[in-house]
């Protein structure tokens with residue numbers, strides 16, 4: 001499906017990273033990163049295995065501390081706030097991880113209720129039911145409400161994982177390799193869903209992927225992590241309009257040139 005036009009507010013940075021450095025022992029993974037995510041934007045982060053994409057997500061969510069630099073998320077410096085404020089900030093971020101990690105012993109309904117009951121004290125039964133039904137409809141899986149995760153396909157589990165994140169109405173979505181391990185048709189469905197989420201929930205998202213079809217169909221902007229820094233950034237066409245030997249094989253492999 002062609003990506004519909006979205007409104008991006010380039011005056012409003014929901015994530016603002018400056019001079020970010022992170023090393024493990026003597027291995028410098030991130031070597032001075034600047035990055036902005038604008039309100040309403042889908043930003044794709046590309047990079048080879050081990051370039052530090054997951055480390056970047058952990059730094060943004062405050063799970064790791066940087067050696068140097070600042071990370072502002074929704075106007076707050078994640079390394080300079082109380083644990084309570086960090087916890088509240090994290091609720092405003094939706095994480096979609098590679099293994100959707102649904103609770104196998106709970107139905108789809110119970111899986112979706114779980115974050116609501118935990119994070120929205122005092123929510124009524126009726127509000128929970130409406131929220132579950134709305135989010136299931138948004139991911140196109142209303143019919144699975146009473147099923148167990150084991151009865152779902154990989155693509156459906158991925159969708160329910162995304163629904164479980166959306167149920168808290170996050171302002172930012174962080175997708176870590178959303179199409180990994182899925183067949184090409186399901187990949188297209190997940191790409192379309194990422195775009196639908198952007199439209200419907202007005203989220204700003206970082207999408208970490210190796211999958212250039214995913215990058216091309218979801219990304220309003222692409223940032224490529226090379227040697228610990230974002231060295232190429234722009235539209236898909238701009239990023240890949242190069243003979244740089246660190247970049248070209250990425251494209252050639254994905255599109256069989």
Ligand SMILES: Nc1ncnc2c1ncn2[C@@H]1O[C@H](COP(=O)(O)OP(=O)(O)OP(=O)(O)O)[C@@H](O)[C@H]1O
Pocket residue numbers: 024029047048049050051052053054055056
């Ligand atoms: N807690 C840690 N302790 C030591 N080294 C770490 C730690 N976390 C990550 N690293 C190292 O940092 C580097 C970047 O890891 P990261 O998981 O961010 O890569 P990635 O770009 O997400 O790779 P992939 O695409 O394979 O998931 C790797 O060399 C990894 O071994």
